[in-house]
Amino acid sequence: MTPTTSTTRLTVAQALVRFLSAQYSERDGVRQRLIGATWGIFGHGNVAGLGQALIEYAGEMPYHQGRNEQSMVHAAVGYARQSNRLSTHAVTTSIGPGATNLVTGAALATINHLPVLLLPGDIFATRVADPVLQQLEVPYAGDVSVNDSLRPVSKYFDRITRPEALIPAALQAMRVLTDPVETGAVTLALPQDVQAEAYDWPEEFFAERTWVVRRPGADPTELAEAVRAVRAARRPLLIAGGGVHHSRAEEALAEFAAATGIPVASTQAGKGSLRHDHPQDVGGVGHTGTATANELARQADLVIGVGTRYTDFTTASGTLFTGDGVRFLNLNIAAYDGHKLAGLPLIADARSGLQELTAALEMHAHRVTDAYVGEYTLDKERWEQRVDACYEADEPDVRPTQPQVLGALDALVDESDVIINAAGSLPGDLHKLWRARSRDQFHLEYGYSCMGYEIPAAIGVKMAAPERNVWALVGDGTYLMMPTEIVTAVQEGIAIKILLVQNHGYASIGGLSEETGAERFGTAYRFRSADGTYTGAPLPVDLAANAASLGMRVLRAKTVRDLRAALAEARAADTPTCVYVETETADTVSGPPPAQAWWDVPVAETATRASAVKARELYERHVSTRRRHL
Ligand SMILES: Cc1ncc(C[n+]2csc(CCOP(=O)(O)OP(=O)(O)O)c2C)c(N)n1
């Protein structure tokens, strides 16, 4: 006799919501809900299917209303990062534009290895309504919809064209979300007719399920090679990437550092792996790095990359690691990254790998020389003095420079504050200057460096850590791209803080444009002049009034003194509060230390304008210093 399985008759959307409510992740013996909530903007394609299911299961699955699909993904990503990738949110959208608005958020999640579950509505599986409103008709392929644009930016993609297909797809989706190598955006496209279809689901599908986030250890042969490489190195430098945080390997890193004396530099994603005042933290490395870290990188004979993808910012586009016979040892959970720069791979979880490496090196009592320690200790002190000089404001009654804005914030925060940023000139200033006081204070999204990430991400971070002060640092360009989720923060009473820096355009890209011979073309927010160029007066936009119009409390700061008071008031506030400050305009120079390493942005090989000709000469000189590591 075959045992009878009890079944429950539910729609596909109801079954999905019930299933998601019962998923848990577990790491190091701690278990938590995997999908903490669902964000949604309703239209046809999800209003009747998932919308109905979310009200039916409102007790099990919290729902949050967003304003823009992209920014809902940013909020989910912020939540996931603050939750150490052990918990995330789902995002449901209507078909068509609602769905394609997900693409940027999905790419951001996937690039940063952060889990997020996307549930876009899709065209009729039956094709009875053909074309349905907002359908892109593809004459050569009947089974293509706009949702296929999510395939290349998703780590798992499936389209649920029959009810029973949800079962394997949902299980695969959870596998990918909780796999430390694979994780990123996961998309289940849901045709709107299928969402509403009923099916007899086996009860087991809704049983609680726990997905263990594994910590694989190193292969003994790779570990032995790694130990040999570290013991042979005279000037090793460790580069901490985002993987250190994802794995919560900060303590293991500190133990490795203590045991070996090796200095620790960090990428944007890895900053805070050691506290800024740890004697072995030498700060950011690469194009936006500190002089200390970059000088060590130039002379290193062994670079130990831990959980880093070695982007062009980190390697200064292949010009940073110039030491004779420099080699790379790459501790990474992903073999893809572990093999980069022809390095020795040490494929393992960052925490496990560091612990194994430390134990093996301790057996040999291996340490770098005191002379080496003395050298980087002195350099670190020198850099600290430069940071102090940038932060200092001798004249408190004038407009601050951007570094002085950071200095004012630095003077106020403690280790519980979280600082979020993604694009503009702030990432470079922050990477160079910011003194990270706790492992997760420095939240820089620099994998995609996506303008508009900061405000929605702050909402997600605050949802994951309600007790912490969460600051979104945004430039005026970023603000104009996506201020909309302010409304959500106000609606939900999520007391995020926004520090809005007005400099009337793109200081970052303006500077880059100038260096590359494009003369700041199209990078300032100014009126058109009589000659047709944007060189007139700055635009009379009032972004503070704009933020206030969306329901936020806004404090305007004109001077350094005002700014200090406004930041303190915002920090104490229990409602969403914005501090608005004007710095210099984007086409005047602000005061951070200049780049300590190059970044490759190709310059016109032929041009008539002198600026471009000169920029090309300099460009070619930099290109000639590029090294291939084979
Ligand atoms: C969505 C998106 N579009 C374009 C860019 C390219 N980009 C990088 S920084 C920047 C300007 C940012 O301006 P703002 O926020 O005012 O910061 P500032 O450079 O003035 O500090 C642009 C256009 C980007 N990173 N993201």
Ligand SMILES: [Mg+2]
């Ligand atoms: Mg700006």
